[in-house]
Amino acid sequence: MSMRQRSGEAFSLEHGLSSDATILTMLPGSRMQEVARMLPIFFRTVQHLSHTLNDLSLVIPVAPHRDVRTYVENVVRSVPFPVVLIPGGSLEKRYGAFNASKAALCTSGTAVMELMLAKLPCVVAYQAHFLTECFIHLRKKINFISLPNILLDSPIVPEILFRACTDKNLAAKLSEVIFNDEVRQLQVGSAERMLQVLYEPIKRQGNLFAEELGDSGLSSDVYSPSTIAALTVLYTDKHRRMVHRN
Helix, strand or coil: CHHHHHHHHHHHHHCCCCCCCEEEEEECCCCHHHHHHHHHHHHHHHHHHHHHCCCEEEEEEECCCHHHHHHHHHHHCCCCCCEEEEECCCHHHHHHHHHHCCEEEEECCCHHHHHHHCCCCEEEEECCCHHHHHHHHHHCCCCCCCHHHHHHCCCCCCEEEHHHCCHHHHHHHHHHHHHCHHHHHHHHHHHHHHHHHHHHHHHHHCHHHHHHHCCCCCCHHHCCHHHHHHHHHHHHHHHHHHHHHC
């Protein structure tokens, strides 16, 4: 806890953010299409809450793509809050931002795993074209789209998805995550459970875990938390199907 606090304080000091500031991290995605879709919604979301948050400041880890960075830089010029842009590829910068932040808005993806492991409460958001949404609803076999919720089989992280993903709905849920201690503790306290879920298949199967599912071409020592989570989901699903067949 003290290490996270020092990391957060150092980040705020480096970027000229007040120690009393309410810092929110925004993770609008890495692809241009999703960033252009989600970032304006995220900005409108925090505008709904600006009157309830002291000295609001925003941090955005920007994906290492020139078109994405150019788009984000242009959009933030019209935002009425201080915005700090950091390189999304820097692990140190990202976790410094997470440790300094009160909460996060995150487009569904692998970043949700990092937020959970950093014990930063967040809200997951996702929008898609209407036809894409219909296709997903028809084909989906799971109840959640974020990896922590899938792994724990529980709505630990709030998900605001598709047509429900409006700035007003996001603002209402983000407000809970910021101000409701029970909601915050549910996410923070679930990090250890998630780590245990990630570890169990590896502990039981050793290298067989990677051999069974690891057609990714990655060696086991370079799996990121999100990759391990995805493999765990696949592992669990595969062995459930084997049990049903037997």
